[in-house]
Amino acid sequence: MSPRQLNLLQGTLDLLVLKALQRGPAHGYSVASWIRATSDKAFEIEDGALYTALHRMQKRGWLTSEWGQSENNRRARFYALTADGRRQLDADSATWAAYADAVAKILASEGGSG
Amino acid sequence: MRAGEGPRPGGLGRPGRRRIEQELDEEIRFHLERTQEELEGRGMSPEAARHEAERRFGSVRAHRQAILRLDVGRMRTMRMVETVDAVRGLLGHAARRVVRGPGFAAAVVVTLGLGIGANAVMFGVVDRLMLSPPQGLAEPGGLQHLYVERGVQGEPRVFRWFTHPDFLALQDVEAFEELGAYTVPIDATLGRGDDAEQIRTVRASASLFPALGARTRLGRFFTEEEDAEGAPPRVVLSEEFWVRRFGADPGILGRELDIGPGRYEVIGVASRGFTGAELSPVDAWVPMVTSAHLMGAEGCMASPNCWWLQLVARMRDGAAPSAGDDAATARHLALRETRIAEGNYDGEARVFAASIVAANGPNPSAEASVSRWLAGVSLIVLLIACANVANLLLARSVRLRRELSVRAAIGASRFRLVGEALTETVFLALLGAGVALAAASWGAGIVHDQLLPDVAFDAGALTPRMLGFTAVAVLFTVALAGVVPSIRAARMALNPGRAESFSRSRMRGVLTVAQGALSVVLLVGAGLFVRSLSVASSVDFGFDPEVVAVLEFEWNDQYPGPERAAVYRDALDRLRSLPEVVEGSPTLAIPFWSSYGYGEPRIPGIERYPSHPGGGPYVNKVGSTYLRTMGISLVDGRDFGPADDLEGAAPVTLVSEAMARAIWGGESAIGRCLHIGDSPEDPAPCTEVVGVVADHRRDGLVEAEPHHLYYVNLDHPEIQGPPQALMIRTRGEASAALGAVRQALAGVAPQLRYVKARSLQDLVDPRLRSWRLGATMFSIFGLLALLVAGVGLYSVLAFDVAQRRREIGIRSALGASRERLARVVIGKAAVLGVVGLALGLGIALGLARFVEELLFQTSGREPGVYLLVGATLGAVALLAAAVPGVRAMRVAPAEALRSE
Structure with missing residues (x-):
């Protein structure tokens, strides 16, 4: 694991997956590729964990899945956001942005005990 | 084919665990292969690419395990939701059908309600009399x-x-x-x-x-x-x-x-x-x-x-x-x-x-035995009700044939259709249970108060055990009346072309015959019990209980023995002046209430007193007007006279015919001696037999052999103690004269607290109770059964005619006479009726000997009862056939042809 790579905060993986599906239905492989590419490989996520997240969110009703044809004509399971999933994405994005903002402000401030 | 089709209606074809595993494995395989391809595309060797793909995925086993847990959990939730939805859908469907066909629903609900209600009442009675210990006992x-x-x-x-x-x-x-x-x-x-x-x-x-x-x-x-x-x-x-x-x-x-x-x-x-x-x-x-x-x-x-x-x-x-x-x-x-x-x-x-607990004791009361039978009878009523409901459901499934076929054609599964039909039956049975509980709490109150007043029932007519029993009865009913018609309805819907109407109509015929036969059995039972009650109520007691009043005085210390005689004399004088009163006499014992056996008198020339199954001989000490008061007739010799009442009069006795015959055979009893209360140390003097009285009942309706009784005069030295009561013979019913009698006695003895006045009939009546219980309940159940069976026969015939409108129309167009058409319908009724009647009479004859012990001097094969029941069932069958028969006659050929 390279030092540049970050460990994911809990719940963040869900947010990333929801975000990946915002563009439309996708199978697990393309979700993984998209996160990897978009984050410039900042996160080291096990693909297995990503699938666990997909199925967990499906159970919660944030995603649905359906079998379909992949881009190279193979059977693949496609995930799509449900209305609940979309709401969850919006809420989590807002929380995350506020959180990141607050942390950034603290880090940018002068002084402090550390 | 797309594998991800949603679950089909009826919940079949839902993904099982096996399919979930297969799909997950396919998904993981796809991912690994796709990753490997991509890496190879960037120039990695296949071997390295595969390793890298697996590294990126992490432990396949661990992740697969975690995901499977999630998916199985999701499947379970989905199934639950589906089941709830399905039940809700079925109930809604059932409710809609009930609303659409209220007549049908009412027929089913009332039939089941009465059937189950009758059972709940009888269970309550049997439970109290036989199965449960008295209340309030520890262990x-x-x-x-x-x-x-x-x-x-x-x-x-x-x-x-x-x-x-x-x-x-x-x-x-x-x-x-x-x-x-x-x-x-x-x-x-x-x-x-x-x-x-x-x-x-x-x-x-x-x-x-x-x-x-x-x-x-x-x-x-x-x-x-x-x-x-x-x-x-x-x-x-x-x-x-x-x-x-x-x-x-x-x-x-x-x-x-x-x-x-x-x-x-x-x-x-x-x-x-x-x-x-x-x-x-x-x-x-x-x-x-x-x-x-x-x-x-x-x-x-x-x-x-x-x-x-x-x-x-x-x-x-x-x-x-x-x-x-x-x-x-x-x-x-x-x-x-x-x-x-x-x-x-x-x-x-x-x-x-x-x-x-009475059920485990040696001799249950007559009421308990009768109740056991009645519980069996009420079960038969429920069977008849079930047969009727099954019949109605079958008939209806034919009527709904088209709707069901269409729904089957557009993909409703057999399970869905059976489920719908069953839910509807359950729904109707639950409504029936409601009616049953209402009927039971009403009926139980009446049965308890009117027919079993001497039993302390639990407060409130419905016990938890009765409710439990009702629940079981509902399940039983659904299983019996609902399952077969439901399956048949679905099968018919799925195979609309199959020639099934023949076997179904045969099945309905069998159900109708069974109903008829069972109601015949119940009616025969009812007839036997009614006959037995009427025999029991008209038993010749040897005296006249309806016109005799019993007066018991509440004595106290103010009136020691000798003073009581004066009060009795005074009371009798006052009563004799009433227009309602004919005669009266003091007595020591009261028939059907109290009696004395005083050991056996020594009789000269008789070694050992002849024994009698009813015990005895029984003795009573009475005034000289007792026989006239009671209406007991004198057979030989003389009655007691006024001189025998006097203090110090010679001891004399009247013996009953049975006793005289047992002791002296054909010879005259008059002038013989009874040594009453005799012992070797203290020999008793002779009490002379002055008369012989007709045999009469002492204590029961069923006295196989007349008891041995003898009467002694009031001042008999051996039989001590003052008389217990005054017997009064009234003009007309004794119960009507009680008021006047009580009034006349007010003031007869100022220190007397209370005079208990009852008619002798009141003392006899409780002995009739078990027969009255049997007659009443058997009659109610029998009539209920007859009504249900009659409606059942009617529905079969009416339905038959409706089904065969077309055939009848064609026949009529081809010149068949109306009489001929009606005859077809009535012929069918006659066949069903005669078969049911014959079967029922056969069963009743077979069961007769078991019920005989509960009857009062009535044979279980009383021909009159069987004839009457046969005629009644015939009349009901004819009545049930009349309307459909007339309807068949009126079918107009053209209309019939259009109707299909």
């Missing part, structure tokens, strides 16, 4: 009633009665932790004058309450010291009586109540529902010893001849129910040998214990 399993079996003329018979010396001797039997003794409820007067009422008083030993584990609501029960000679009298009230008479007054303890000639202090109120070891209602318990005056025969306490106590034993922990039998038998026999010379009592006697 009833450890309680045993004691019985004595002894030979009477070589035939073993079982009795419940013991003497007081028996009670004392049996108390120290090792296996009995406690032995309680008690009497039947005795009617005693409570209060004085206008405020007085009769209460049911039980004389009990102090040990009865600890033996039963009884608890009080207020105060305490009496102790051994209070149940002893000279102790101040105490009384314990039943809760029900305390509420009814004293409005649940909490200050009742310490109050003094006038009960009979005594004055008792209230020391306790028993717990709710407690009636002692028996089922009959009790108002008050008084100590056995200090209440001797209530029974008017003080001599009974010490007498080894006076059988008046019932015994209940609390067994020691771990003792077998029969553990005390041998010891008890030995003590009982020891008593007999030392204290009783001989009698109608064969040396062989055996005391045994049996469960306090």
